[in-house]
Amino acid sequence: MESKYNRYVLIGLSLCCIALITITSITDQWLAPLRTAVGYILIPIQTGVNRVGVSVYDELTDYAKLKTALEENEQLKQQISSLIEENNRLQAEQFELERLRDLYELDQDYMQYEKTAARVIANDSGDWFQVFRVDKGSADGIQAGSNVMAGGGLVGIVTDVGAHYATVRSIIDDSSRVSAMALQSGDICIVGGDLTLYNKGRLTISQIQPDADIKDGDRIVTSNISSAFLPGILIGYAKDITLDSNQLTSSGYLIPVAEFDNLREVLIITDVKETEDPEVK
16 A cells, blocks of 8 residues: 555656646746847846946046045145255255354454354345344443454444344445555555445445555455454455545455345454444544
8 A cells, every 4th residue: 555655656746847847848938038038128238237337436446546646645745845844944054054153263263352143133224234233232242332243254333232132334334434454564444335336246445545555355454543443353355456536545445255135143242442433433
């Protein structure tokens, strides 16, 4: 009985498999045209969607790259700006160091005089520093008549002083007159300020006696007989010395050793000559 039942089960399973195979075969044949039609419709759509997707992806990628590049560019700009600022600061410090070194050398050249360094804080007018102010005054031992040096030689004289400032009239001012002498011979002359003439980098030398030995290239310094300036301070160099029309004196020009277009720091001699007249003589 059991053997007969198993036979029926086996026959049933076999018939079921045959039926499934037949249905699958018929279904595949019936669905093949449908799948083909759907393929014709869906493949172009899928291709387009893929292209759009790739394009959008590429654009998003490019945007991300552009954003990153812009951020990096901004960072580079900031770095460049910082480097430029740092370079300018270093250059300014280097220039200041060079100026201070020059002042130190000038201080060593005139060790016989007591001096104090000061910064120029104001220029009255014009392109040249014919009258200017410094940040040191009577509290620092400066007084009217104090001689002022920079750039290797004489710059001017203090005419007015407060507790923490002083006014300096330079030797290029039209009213300036300095009693000077040739270092080589000791012969006396007068160095006069002239703002118009200084445009050519010159001052005047006058009242040279006919027997004096002052020639081109001679070092001109403050004289021993000056009533306002301490002796031996370099002013500049003689140039184009010729006999005057009166045949009694000679005159010419002086190339000042100091520069008066951009004074930053100066040395002020605290020792002064006693004089009743603050004018330069």
